[in-house]
Amino acid sequence: MTFWDEIEQQALAARRKMVRSGELLGEDEFRERLRLSESQLARMLQRGDVFAIEVDGVAYLPALLATLGLDLRRLYSICRILVPAPPSCRLGYLSSRHANLGGISPLEALREERQYRLLRQMARAYAAEWVRTVVTIYVGSYEVEPRDIEPTLTAAHEVDPRVNLWMRAEDALLSGGYIQPCGPYATASEATVFVSRQPAGQAPPIPEARIAVSIVDGVAHANVVCHEVSTYKLDAIRVADEDIVGVVLHVVVAVRKLSL
Known part of the structure; x- marks a missing residue:
């Protein structure tokens, strides 16, 4: 058995214990x-208001998401923010205390407006x-990303994948969070x-x-392909004598302006 197999077995045992203790509820009990009707619950799951955790092939929902006395409207707004995280990690976040919330849990932070606003900010960061957005630039023309040459630039930035694609790509190029190499560029x-999304793990x-x-x-021309289905050509962009990374940034900004 590998290390990761052991970790998965331990996680499964913990989830089974949560089912037995009532921390995880079947859909009917929830x-x-x-x-709620079945259709109402289905819509809530689709929106991300609530989430399910699978145990032995059966979907269970955290009991804390049905806790009467909590401000469920606020709680579900936090759940929607947390959607990029795996369901088990969303549950862990909601049920733990956090130093950046002043040592209280998200459920406690729901009670007061100032703490709730801080919680929304911290939940977005979490x-x-x-998911990271990764922008990789290669000199030359390629249909697929080459594996046998080093890229001219790799830039990555942690940002909610629901944010506009080109805003994320621009942020990756400008954020300085991870840019390798640092230049100068030819x-x-x-x-x-x-441009790709890189999930954690x-x-x-x-x-x-x-x-x-x-x-x-001194004029840049660009063809943009999104999801391998839609292709469009940008208007020409004057770029003078800029290096290739500067040219790409101009192009990404132009695409972002068109997409909003």
Whole structure:
């Protein structure tokens, strides 16, 4: 048995214990507590108001999400913010005390307006940690990301994946959170940009967009492909004698302005 198999077995044993203790409820019991219909619960799950945790192939919902006496409207707004995190981690976040909340739990922070506003801010930061947007730039033209050459630039930024794709890509290039190498960068007549989402852990990256950039006589031309289905060409952008990373930033900003 591998280390990760042992970790998974321990996690499963903990979830089974939560079912036995009533910390996790079956869907019928959860609906009964809140007097919900099946369709109402389905809509809440879809919106992210509540979330389910699977145990032995059965979906259970945290009992704390049906706690009468809590401000459930505020609680469900926090749940929606936490959607990028895995369900088990959302539960762990909600049920733990946090130093950045003054040593109290999110459930306690729901009671007072100032603490609730701080909780929303901290929950956004926590949710963003679970997915990075990665922008990779290669000199040359490529249909798929090459594996045998080093990129001219790799930039990554932790941000909620529900934020506009091009806002996330621009943030990655400008944030300074992770940029490698730091420059200076060469000029080039052609480049390919790949934008992807990188979930936390060992999950593979999720491709989101590709940009083919060419520069002729100080003018950049770009073809943008999103999700391999929609392709469009940007208007020409004058870039003078900028290096290739500066050119790509101009292109990403232009795409972002078109997408909003």
